[in-house]
Amino acid sequence: DQQVKQNSPSLSVQEGRISILNCDYTNSMFDYFLWYKKYPAEGPTFLISISSIKDKNEDGRFTVFLNKSAKHLSLHIVPSQPGDSAVYFCAASLGTASKLTFGTGTRLQVTL
Amino acid sequence: DTAVSQTPKYLVTQMGNDKSIKCEQNLGHDTMYWYKQDSKKFLKIMFSYNNKELIINETVPNRFSPKSPDKAHLNLHINSLELGDSAVYFCASSNRGWDLPYNEQFFGPGTRLTVL
Numbered sequence: 001d002q003q004v005k006q007n008s009p010s011l012s013v014q015e016g017r018i019s020i021l022n023c024d025y026t027n028s029m030f031d032y033f034l035w036y037k038k039y040p041a042e043g044p045t046f047l048i049s050i051s052s053i054k055d056k057n058e059d060g061r062f063t064v065f066l067n068k069s070a071k072h073l074s075l076h077i078v079p080s081q082p083g084d085s086a087v088y089f090c091a092a093s094l095g096t097a098s099k100l101t102f103g104t105g106t107r108l109q110v111t112l
Numbered sequence: 113d114t115a116v117s118q119t120p121k122y123l124v125t126q127m128g129n130d131k132s133i134k135c136e137q138n139l140g141h142d143t144m145y146w147y148k149q150d151s152k153k154f155l156k157i158m159f160s161y162n163n164k165e166l167i168i169n170e171t172v173p174n175r176f177s178p179k180s181p182d183k184a185h186l187n188l189h190i191n192s193l194e195l196g197d198s199a200v201y202f203c204a205s206s207n208r209g210w211d212l213p214y215n216e217q218f219f220g221p222g223t224r225l226t227v228l
Contacts, residue, residue, distance in 0.1 A: 002154075034216070043116070043202050043219030044155070089155065099168055100217060102155040 003027045006103035019077040023090030030092035038087045080110045116220035124226045132189045133223045135203030144186035145204040198227045
């Protein structure tokens with residue numbers, strides 16, 4: 001049973017445009033959500049997070065939006081840059097419990 | 113100065129063999145994890161240790177045995193390797209502070225295990 005889903009396996013965006021990556025979850029008990037970025041042959045690196053009590057968190061070019069009623073979150077990257085090309089994983093956490101539940105990832109390709 | 117390191121980076125072995133993967137973190141974290149990323153790219157938690165104590169043990173065959181000699185190390189030993197064990201194994205660490213709002217985990221580069 002996959003509790004965190006990323007339904008788009010890949011996304012291609014032109015440099016300078018907005019990239020929108022989506023994530024859906026089924027467990028309403030999740031109270032923290034994180035986005036990780038992964039380059040080939042490297043481990044995932046933390047990008048940005050959001051608490052379930054908020055609906056938006058912004059950090060530079062990256063903004064995460066949370067819609068609790070729809071159990072949906074999205075990551076916006078504006079403007080997209082070629083260095084943003086990577087696989088992006090959405091993850092959910094149950095408070096300070098150690099377990100992170102990951103989605104299957106979306107491969108973002110930013111083209112020139 | 114790598115924060116979370118794993119050895120080896122690649123491991124190719126025959127079915128039935130026993131192998132170990134080592135993980136070390138120099139971040140001073142108190143919690144370490146093993147994740148498995150299979151061919152479908154699912155990244156799933158296997159084990160978690162806090163201060164050398166096992167706190168998460170997902171449904172993993174008992175051929176997999178984690179060992180934490182100290183807070184900075186978490187090794188994964190796999191007995192009687194099977195074809196289905198082929199995957200990328202990631203080690204991670206974090207501070208499991210009860211006053212922290214979330215659990216940011218720092219990942220190692222991964223170990224690609226291929227069982228022939």
